[in-house]
Amino acid sequence: MMRKGMLALLFALAAGCSDPVPEPPATTASRPPRTLTLSVELRSNGGLAQVFAALREGFEALALGGGDALFFAPVGGEEQVLTKFDDRYIGQTMTGATDFEVTLARGADRFTGAVALPPPFALSGPAGPVSRAQPITVTWDNVGDTYDTSLEIGGECLTYPIWRVFETDPGTFAVQPADLAVEPGLVSCELTVEVTRQSEQTGFTPDFAPESVADTAQIRTVFIATEP
Amino acid sequence: MRAPTAILLVVLAGCAPEVEPISENVSSRDLRIDVIASDEGSGATAKIELDSVFGLLRLTGGDTLRVTMADAALPLREAETDRGTVYVAEFEALTEDLLVDLQRPNDRDPRQIALVPPPFTLTAAGISGAEPLVIGWDADPGEHELSLGLTGKCILPIARSLAQDVGFYSIAQAELLHTDPGAAARCPLTLTLTRTGTTQSDLNEGLGGWFYARTVQSRTVEVSWSP
């Protein structure tokens, strides 16, 4: 009897001394949506829209749990479920729409955030090849100054890319020859010109925490072949 | 260090010999010559430092320093700084490469050339209407770095490194970020264009010592606004 008791005590102690079991990640299960911060990053090139969504409580990223699911759809369009990727949920759809909804489904209940992209625009540049000895002009639709507009000029032939941020949306930009750091020895060089119009929306959904934020952007790219 | 030795050294610390930063105590192979020359369009200066493990050196023991530009010797004067002695020349314009020649009766005579980017004239038309700021200068595709700076009380400063020295550039008004987003940016602007040449080489043909020169041509113009 004494021996069995001692053995039982030894096993109990051994169990207590083993490596601790890691805690499971925090999930959205049973947490009220009003306590969850919804972060959405949405971007479109006019034909394809991509979304990155995350749910947080404080600083802690949460995994979906308890049967919760995240969906994404253009308003009035077909819904698709978002897939986990690191600590975010991602998805994309072929559409030129500008208004979308991100929805947390919990059983029969649905909690939705409406997200709007900036207005679309077309970006155009000269037909190449063009000479790098003269300014190269690109133009796009100017819709006023509600949105932040920026431009990036890159390409494998450049030693470093060029970024410009605009105080107002100029609708046009002339790439200066002096700015092009072409790798030595290269003659032909294809430039990639990308214009981004972006917007940040906070408090965009009453179903989630007021700190919820949506960063949205319309991005257009042109490729311009150049020669000396 | 044993205690008695340490105590003796503390006592003898007052007798410690002083290191004199004079050129006759330093081999040419242990020397570093630094040249900083600049021309802002209204007079040029060149500063030469003889650097060593003892600090900046003063020429002694018959050593003389000669700097020539276009075969004409630049008058050098000795000046004292926090770090030691430097040699300064003030002259009308920095137009050609500088030949730096240290003549030493008891050692090798190092002789090096500091490459100088060519001078230029900078022009900028005033900004009017919605037009960009158009800038022009004398182009030169040489081995120097080119940088541009634009400042004004009402804008965030612009500092750009230009990859090509083609003689022209323009900055759109939309690129001027206002310090006060609500206000219109119509303050006077100061535009500066700078060419910087750098020369680095062994001072004594692979035997030791170092030569470094930074030569700068910069020009500044004021830019005004008109309706």
Added chain:
Amino acid sequence: MALVALWAAPAEAQLAVAADPSTEELERAKEERALVEWIRLGLAGFYFRGTKLVGYGSRKPYHGIAGGLDLTVARFPIQSTPWFGFEIDFRFGGVTLDNDDGPDICLEGAALVAPARWRGAWPGSFTLGLGGGVSRARPVWLPTAVQAYPLALARLRLWPSRVVSLHAQWRFTPVTTDLVDDLLVQNHEVEVAVGWKALLVAARCRIDEVTGGDPVRTYRGVGCGPFVGVALYL
């Protein structure tokens, strides 16, 4: 003063062998050996300063201190050739240069010849030596830790009375193994001592000269210090 000339020694030595030495002759031989032999043990110290080679050929001042135990044994053991002997010198201590310190060890040996010994009012002797040694590099700032070298020495001794002795010595190193590093190292050491019975007090000075570098310069250091010890005249 009876000067025992080197060229007269062989004939007298033969006469001495032919007949058993008398007590008086033994006493005299012992006294003459005492003029040149000794065991000396004491403590020495040095303060030195000078210039040293830094980099390829730059010159920087330095100073430091050294000190330690000094043991010298000089013997002329072969009675048939009393003019020839040997000396062994061992020094062990420490040295500090600027803020760097370490041991200072030296072992030297020399073949001695005493061409002159005299008795009379002020007995004395004159000894010459040639030999070599191995030591911590001197001056201590040299790049090598250990150096070997030949040496020459000359020593004069006088006894103004039976208990008071006067000694003067010059020691010279013409070259060292630092020549491998293109450095010609030479040192001179001069010592003047006064003895009272077995007690000996001396003043020593040493000059180190190193020639080399680019440009070629001579880097000179001078050190002086006391020696206090005991001397046994055998």
